[in-house]
Amino acid sequence: MPSIALVTLVVDDYDDALAFYTRALGFELVEDTDRGDGSRWVVVRPPGAPRGTGLLLARASGDDQRRAVGAQTGGRVGFFLHTDDFARDHARMTGAGVRFLEEPRHEEYGSVAVFEDLYGNRWDLLEPRG
Template structure:
């Protein structure tokens, strides 16, 4: 059965992206392998606690001027990725302490508790704890 395996996130530099996602957000480094014939690396990460069969984020280094233009704006200023949590307050506090920048403060919505943060490039992410009974709830 088809399933989502990876989502590509265009980054400026592998090491600075790993420092943010693994260092600040606590994501797990799944794979980091060199592909010398293409002068790139295959770098995948996933949120802490995600199951082994969950889709990963592929950190794709921008290799052209056109790709450089979308670093930090892959969704045209909209929220690009949605990071679900089982404890919003825990993660909001940890991310704030790690220096994560918040574009929108926490709010309680019918679908759950949510805030918007910016990654190191300016992509917008939702940190969300879905309300009980919501299809996204754990």
């Protein structure tokens, strides 16, 4: 059965992106392999995510890709980070310097707040209800 494995996120710098995703968001490093041509294969994922699932951090190559950094979804929330403890993760992420764009909301579908990654991509931190 098909499944989505990796989603590419175009970044300015591998090390800055890796630091943000592992330190501020608490993701784990799955792979960081030098490809021999100045590029790297860098995969991170949230702790406990299924094996094979991850975010591929790809350094921008060329003007078109550089323009897309931070704007890959046209200003919409494009990424959804689920949690089983919203208050815990919101507090940890805030303490790590993650910029939330709103106060937490408690909707019929769960607790949610929009935050930005280091490039301005918008994410939902979401604890689904039930």
